Amino acid sequence: MKTSGEHRGGWAALTLCALGILGSAPPGKAAESGAEVADGATLARIRDAAMSQDWAFRRLGELTDRIGPRLSGSPQLDAAVAQVAAAMRTLGAEVSLQPVKVPHWVRGAEQGELVDFPGRPAGVTQQLHLTALGGSGATPAAGLTARVIAVHDFEELQARAAEVRGNIVAFDSRFDQRLADNGRAGDAYGQAGQYRFGGPARAAALGAVAVLVRSIGGADYRLPHTGATVWRDGQTAIPAAALAAEDSDLIMRLAAAGPVVLKLVLTPRTLPDADSSNVIADWRGRERPDEVVIVSGHLDSWDLATGATDDGVGVMAAAAVIEVLRQLDLHPRRTIRFVGWTNEENGGRGGQAYFASVAGSMARQTAAIESDEGAGRSLGLNAAITAESEQTLKPVLDALRTIGATALSRTQGEVGADIFPLQEAGVPGFAPLVDARHYFDYHHTAADTLDKVNPVDMNTQVATMAVLAYYLAELPTPLPQLAAAARRR
Numbered sequence: 266m267k268t269s270g271e272h273r274g275g276w277a278a279l280t281l282c283a284l285g286i287l288g289s290a291p292p293g294k295a296a297e298s299g300a301e302v303a304d305g306a307t308l309a310r311i312r313d314a315a316m317s318q319d320w321a322f323r324r325l326g327e328l329t330d331r332i333g334p335r336l337s338g339s340p341q342l343d344a345a346v347a348q349v350a351a352a353m354r355t356l357g358a359e360v361s362l363q364p365v366k367v368p369h370w371v372r373g374a375e376q377g378e379l380v381d382f383p384g385r386p387a388g389v390t391q392q393l394h395l396t397a398l399g400g401s402g403a404t405p406a407a408g409l410t411a412r413v414i415a416v417h418d419f420e421e422l423q424a425r426a427a428e429v430r431g432n433i434v435a436f437d438s439r440f441d442q443r444l445a446d447n448g449r450a451g452d453a454y455g456q457a458g459q460y461r462f463g464g465p466a467r468a469a470a471l472g473a474v475a476v477l478v479r480s481i482g483g484a485d486y487r488l489p490h491t492g493a494t495v496w497r498d499g500q501t502a503i504p505a506a507a508l509a510a511e512d513s514d515l516i517m518r519l520a521a522a523g524p525v526v527l528k529l530v531l532t533p534r535t536l537p538d539a540d541s542s543n544v545i546a547d548w549r550g551r552e553r554p555d556e557v558v559i560v561s562g563h564l565d566s567w568d569l570a571t572g573a574t575d576d577g578v579g580v581m582a583a584a585a586v587i588e589v590l591r592q593l594d595l596h597p598r599r600t601i602r603f604v605g606w607t608n609e610e611n612g613g614r615g616g617q618a619y620f621a622s623v624a625g626s627m628a629r630q631t632a633a634i635e636s637d638e639g640a641g642r643s644l645g646l647n648a649a650i651t652a653e654s655e656q657t658l659k660p661v662l663d664a665l666r667t668i669g670a671t672a673l674s675r676t677q678g679e680v681g682a683d684i685f686p687l688q689e690a691g692v693p694g695f696a697p698l699v700d701a702r703h704y705f706d707y708h709h710t711a712a713d714t715l716d717k718v719n720p721v722d723m724n725t726q727v728a729t730m731a732v733l734a735y736y737l738a739e740l741p742t743p744l745p746q747l748a749a750a751a752r753r754r
């Protein structure tokens with residue numbers, strides 16, 4: 266369906282003009298008035314429409330309740346691609362599917378049992394709560410049994426390197442909830458996360474036969490938190506699992522008293538790469554349709570739960586930006602491009618494929634927004650932009666004042682995994698600055714389900730992205746790209 270031009274001057278716009286909401290420019294005039302920026306009244310209407318719609322939460326319910334977990338290679342991810350593409354077509358967006366080859370890793374049996382430890386009464390063993398990390402190798406079907414080398418960090422691993430060969434390394438690095446409580450959840454995730462991302466590869470390089478990693482999370486409900494681990498080039502994947510925090514504590518206590526022996530069964534499989542797609546839905550710009558502002562989230566999720574907060578909430582909040590613009594019949598200068606990324610969790614291939622497809626026309630990628638920090642309420646913007654751009658964004662934060670989303674946190678770092686390749690090429694990157702204090706309580710666990718999402722909080726993310734995307738798409742001149750800005754200095 267064509268969405269530009271012909272119906273912009275229709276009854277809806279006239280009615281809004283009659284109400285004095287659109288200001289004095291008659292419909293269709295904006296094309297000639299190249300220097301105007303989005304006015305505050307329009308931004309306020311976008312905010313209010315975002316806060317009062319329930320499209321986003323209803324779509325999230327359909328994604329999580331009807332489809333469920335959406336790991337790359339699964340039929341559920343295919344279903345999610347189809348469901349979201351259909352929803353975007355219904356809104357009148359121009360939808361295309363961008364083919365992407367994705368890794369295909371499938372969980373198998375998983376069981377851990379402490380079969381010997383200091384002071385063990387005869388006949389007693391201890392069951393562990395664990396789950397394989399994405400990319401984990403497999404034990405023999407009957408499992409393997411080995412001694413546990415329990416360490417807190419990489420320094421300790423290095424000091425005990427001579428003991429590692431033939432044994433199981435257990436990393437016990439604690440998620441620092443105090444950081445998360447103080448608005449630094451991402452830092453806490455990065456600090457503990459390095460042991461999940463890179464610990465198994467380091468231990469394997471020292472000859473370990475398997476690795477356990479303390480779960481990265483802030484709440485202790487004896488839930489293991491899965492997530493991807495990364496092997497070195499040419500390295501054979503060994504079995505690697507996340508342990509529930511309580512079980513990691515147990516192993517550390519027992520290991521401090523003497524040798525601990527673990528029997529581990531993990532039988533995941535890595536299959537040939539599978540076919541998937543990014544869902545791209547364009548809300549066509551009225552003046553410069555070739556220039557785009559991306560709003561996005563990722564469609565895939567881990568397999569233990571329904572991925573409601575990671576990243577169902579983000580992808581549906583981003584999709585709802587188009588619904589809000591449809592409701593208000595607003596077509597900014599540039600195209601607003603929704604992208605539902607595939608394969609964020611265990612490969613990042615969706616973001617990479619998109620980047621490769623636009624590498625020759627980076628100037629037309631004027632900004633990229635991604636929501637992937639959970640379901641918390643928006644406090645403002647996380648922005649990878651030049652210092653001078655801060656002032657340009659003031660009207661956005663002014664418009665978001667009534668919902669309390671007024672903070673602007675400027676960063677040189679990654680604001681979204683899927684848009685990071687664009688960011689690195691200089692494209693201004695944004696994310697809602699989300700209250701993530703409790704995001705890691707359920708992150709990548711079996712408890713990441715719809716009940717964890719507050720629809721009002723979700724709508725603050727819709728409002729943040731809708732106001733920002735519209736404003737950016739309406740700017741007479743796009744924000745400066747970062748690489749270009751750096752070259753001028």
Ligand SMILES: [Zn+2]
Nearest residue numbers: 575576609637
């Ligand atoms: Zn995510």
